[in-house]
Amino acid sequence: MSTPPPADDGARGGATPGCYYGHGLPYLSIDQYPGKIIAIEGTDGVGRSTQIRLLREWLEVQGYGVVETGWTRSPLMQPTIELAKSSNTLNKLTFVLLYACDFADRLEKEIIPALKAGFIVLADRYIYTAIARAGVRGVDSQWIRRLYGFAIAPHLVFYLKIDVDALARRVLETGGMSYWESGMDLKAGDDIYDMFRSYQRQLLKEYASMADEFGFRVLEGRRAINTIQDELRRQIGEFLETSDSPKVLSPGF
Amino acid sequence: MTFSLLHATDFADRLMYKIVPPLKAGMIVLADRYAYTAFSRDVARGVDRQWVRDLYSFAVRPDLAVYFRVTIDASLDRLLARRVKLKFYEAGLDMGWSTNPTESFRIFQSKVLDEYERIVPEHGLRVVDATASITEQQRHFRRLIADTLENVS
Numbered sequence: 245m246s247t248p249p250p251a252d253d254g255a256r257g258g259a260t261p262g263c264y265y266g267h268g269l270p271y272l273s274i275d276q277y278p279g280k281i282i283a284i285e286g287t288d289g290v291g292r293s294t295q296i297r298l299l300r301e302w303l304e305v306q307g308y309g310v311v312e313t314g315w316t317r318s319p320l321m322q323p324t325i326e327l328a329k330s331s332n333t334l335n336k337l338t339f340v341l342l343y344a345c346d347f348a349d350r351l352e353k354e355i356i357p358a359l360k361a362g363f364i365v366l367a368d369r370y371i372y373t374a375i376a377r378a379g380v381r382g383v384d385s386q387w388i389r390r391l392y393g394f395a396i397a398p399h400l401v402f403y404l405k406i407d408v409d410a411l412a413r414r415v416l417e418t419g420g421m422s423y424w425e426s427g428m429d430l431k432a433g434d435d436i437y438d439m440f441r442s443y444q445r446q447l448l449k450e451y452a453s454m455a456d457e458f459g460f461r462v463l464e465g466r467r468a469i470n471t472i473q474d475e476l477r478r479q480i481g482e483f484l485e486t487s488d489s490p491k492v493l494s495p496g497f
Numbered sequence: 498m499t500f501s502l503l504h505a506t507d508f509a510d511r512l513m514y515k516i517v518p519p520l521k522a523g524m525i526v527l528a529d530r531y532a533y534t535a536f537s538r539d540v541a542r543g544v545d546r547q548w549v550r551d552l553y554s555f556a557v558r559p560d561l562a563v564y565f566r567v568t569i570d571a572s573l574d575r576l577l578a579r580r581v582k583l584k585f586y587e588a589g590l591d592m593g594w595s596t597n598p599t600e601s602f603r604i605f606q607s608k609v610l611d612e613y614e615r616i617v618p619e620h621g622l623r624v625v626d627a628t629a630s631i632t633e634q635q636r637h638f639r640r641l642i643a644d645t646l647e648n649v650s
Binding site for chain 2: 248254266267268269270271320321333337338341342344345348349351352384387390391393394
């Protein structure tokens with residue numbers, strides 16, 4: 245094991261779960277907060293939302309308080325991001341910074357208050373999505389990691405892994421290939437099917453390169469929904485049993 | 498943090514569309530405020546000093562950066578003489594330090610000025626005394642610009 249990196253290096257492996265990766269938000273101390281943050285990562289169409297919905301039910305039945313947070317869902321930034329995406333003027337930096345702003349808003353207004361109150365935060369995508377997308381767009385990897393130094397290292401990160409062939413079929417069966425999920429903004433070509441495959445392949449490569457560093461728990465995304473859910477519950481259950489908080493509310497409380 | 502990141506996004510957008518193209522065409526770009534504004538204002542709001550510097554590492558380093566230095570009293574006098582009301586964020590009212598706009602402005606902008614004093618030597622900003630007359634300031638400013646242009650061309 246190598247020694248933990250200096251705080252100013254931003255988001256990277258070896259950080260203590262539940263603590264800031266880097267300098268964090270200097271005006272918001274999060275020491276000893278009882279909540280837990282569990283991130284589910286994976287590319288579009290891999291089934292994250294379904295798994296999170298099932299996890300939430302399972303955790304709530306056991307008496308845990310659960311808060312969900314998802315990429316670009318901040319009330320402050322969602323309209324701005326939608327507008328910016330439709331206006332065709334985003335460049336790789338503004339693209340990355342808008343996402344960071346959305347995340348910062350959710351961190352301050354949703355995630356940290358929930359951790360403070362002892363909730364389990366289920367994050368549908370986390371900063372690794374941003375790092376992967378930035379990597380594909382050629383943004384400096386040191387810079388993006390320092391940028392996300394204000395993020396909290398999750399207690400658990402699950403990565404639903406899938407190959408491009410399976411992913412392409414799954415996305416076509418559901419909503420179809422979208423402009424952004426095909427990386428059409430990169431202007432590498434006109435054929436959305438080819439662009440989707442090439443863009444997602446690059447994204448998968450970025451995720452794979454982070455898996456070891458950030459300690460992703462990798463789950464095979466092609467398996468049945470219930471099989472994946474069972475595995476998630478097993479690992480999360482083990483984790484919650486061995487951690488001292490949050491406490492399950494006793495019946496009648 | 499969102500305040501800081503929204504401004505950085507705006508800056509990145511202007512860098513790409515308004516700053517880099519004229520520089521490539523060999524033109525002079527006059528920037529009314531630059532990344533140093535973020536270094537002072539965001540840090541006064543509690544953002545980490547090093548983090549905001551790293552954030553703006555994509556910015557072009559200016560050939561000349563001039564800081565118009567003014568005291569807190571002079572700046573308040575000027576603003577109050579001109580306007581009915583101090584702007585919400587300019588007065589740092591979002592920080593909840595004081596509900597009195599003038600008092601809040603004084604607290605917040607004092608922190609901002611302190612940060613500028615740190616930035617001046619760190620980034621080699623040239624200082625113009627902004628309490629002097631406009632003519633004097635303009636003469637000084639022009640001299641600084643003329644020197645820079647001579648040195649770069």
